[in-house]
Amino acid sequence: MVLAAWSIIVILFVIGMAGAVYPILPGALAIYGAFFVYGFMLGFEPFGFWFWLIQTSIVAVLMIADYLVNALGVKKFGGNRASVIGSTIGLIAGPFVIPGVGLIVGPFLGAVLGELIVGTPWKQALRAGVGALVGFFSSLVVKIGFQLLMIALFVVWVVRYA
Numbered sequence: 001m002v003l004a005a006w007s008i009i010v011i012l013f014v015i016g017m018a019g020a021v022y023p024i025l026p027g028a029l030a031i032y033g034a035f036f037v038y039g040f041m042l043g044f045e046p047f048g049f050w051f052w053l054i055q056t057s058i059v060a061v062l063m064i065a066d067y068l069v070n071a072l073g074v075k076k077f078g079g080n081r082a083s084v085i086g087s088t089i090g091l092i093a094g095p096f097v098i099p100g101v102g103l104i105v106g107p108f109l110g111a112v113l114g115e116l117i118v119g120t121p122w123k124q125a126l127r128a129g130v131g132a133l134v135g136f137f138s139s140l141v142v143k144i145g146f147q148l149l150m151i152a153l154f155v156v157w158v159v160r161y162a
Contacts, residue, residue, distance in 0.1 A: 005041035009034040013151055020143040022103065023091050027143065028062045031150050038158070046161035055150060062146050069142055073135020074111055079128030086114025087132035107132040 012034035019027030026033075032055060039047060070091075071084045079087075087107040094106015111132035115125035 001041060005037060008037050012037065016147055017144070020140060020147055022095065024095070028059045028147055028150065031147055032059050035154060046158050051157050054153060058146055058150050062143060065142055066139055069139040070132070070135035073138055074128055074131040077127045077131025077134065078124055079111055079115060079131050080118065082114035082118040083111040083128040083132065086110035086112070087135070091136065104133065107136045
């Protein structure tokens with residue numbers, strides 16, 4: 001039972017970290033789910049109020065920051081709401097439409113197309129596309145950092161209380 005529990009937990013951690021890069025995967029929620037797997041299969045004893053408060057806060061911050069950091073990148077480069085929406089659509093659709101490079105090309109093209117649809121000149125639309133890439137990579141760094149923090153806190157809590 002212990003081996004099965006830890007196998008599932010590690011798989012969820014891997015899915016969570018992959019979700020930081022690939023937006024279709026659940027990311028932080030997979031990591032958060034691993035805590036429940038541990039609890040249901042091995043016991044909730046190590047986790048108390050502070051563990052759940054800290055981890056839930058990190059998940060909430062991650063969900064909000066994911067959108068905001070990306071939007072800030074676009075806006076910093078002169079993009080508007082259309083490019084933020086376009087880059088978000090491109091981020092989700094890109095990997096399916098252009099396998100391999102769609103994760104990077106999708107947000108860029110989405111932002112550019114979003115700007116062009118609302119009548120923005122080419123030069124400014126391209127700047128917004130670059131902003132989408134900056135936002136994507138900044139968001140990626142933030143997500144990876146916070147998700148590693150979630151995993152580290154989990155390990156510390158389990159080792160300390162188990």
